[in-house]
Amino acid sequence: MGVSGCGKSTIGVLTAERLGLPYAEGDDFHPTANIQKMAAGIPLTDQDRAPWLDIVAAWLGDHRVSGGVVACSALRRAYRDRLRAGAPEAYFVHLAAGRDELLRRMAGRHGHFMPTILLDSQLATLEPLEPDEPGVTLDALAPPSVLVNEAIDAWRADHR
Template sequence: MGVTGAGKTTVGRALAEALGSDYADADAFHSEDNVAKMSAGEPLDDADREPWLRAVGDWLAARDAAGGVVSCSALKRTYRDALRERGPGVWFLHLTGPPDVAAARVGEREGHFMPVSLVTAQYAALEPLKNDEPGLTVEFVLPPEQIVEQALRALAEIQAESSKEVI
């Protein structure tokens, strides 16, 4: 999760490969209307995102037992709650960092519908991952390999904790 330009796709693909899991980019779940709106520099509102979040959540729920990785902005707590409602085991890797770096990355992309002008709107809407939400926050300025290593360590710790016997 994170704003546009945080490296969600790069990290998500690498994490899915390391885990041997299915991967999806949540951008592929947007309606044509949502893509057109964002392409025009208009931020999506909650009503625009609702069917999109439902589709992403359904994708995750279908992979709940086997696991799956999806790159998704999930900017607000309510969006993450909606994803967890459909896939109760959802764990978030929040990629966070400076707006100027995210904007520079978006400006360098070719063939993507998200304009640089929406970086500011995404930061304004962002509600960072809270301590009571399952996940990990990592700086996106780190190399993707280091981010994936941190995520894998955190996931291994969770798995180790859940496999301990209670006496």
């Protein structure tokens, strides 16, 4: 989880590969209207996000037995609660980075619908994980291999 540019997709794919689990890109579940809105620089509302979160939650729920990894912004506590309603075992890995680094990463991406002008609205929306939420916050500036190890180690420690 985290704002655009934090590395959700990269770390998600690598974690899924390492664990031999299916991977889903949360952005692929957005309806066309959401993609068009974001591409136009218009932040999504809670109403826009609700059906998308339900689809992501359903994917997670469908993979409860086998396990799975999905990259999803899950910016607010209410969004994470909604995901856990469909997948109570969901564990969140928040990839955190400073605005300047996130902006640099977003500006360097090609072919992604999310414009850099939406970064500030995402940062304003972001509610970091609370102590009672299942998950861990990691420094997104660490190398991907380190982040994958830290994410897996944190999950294992929380599931002993």
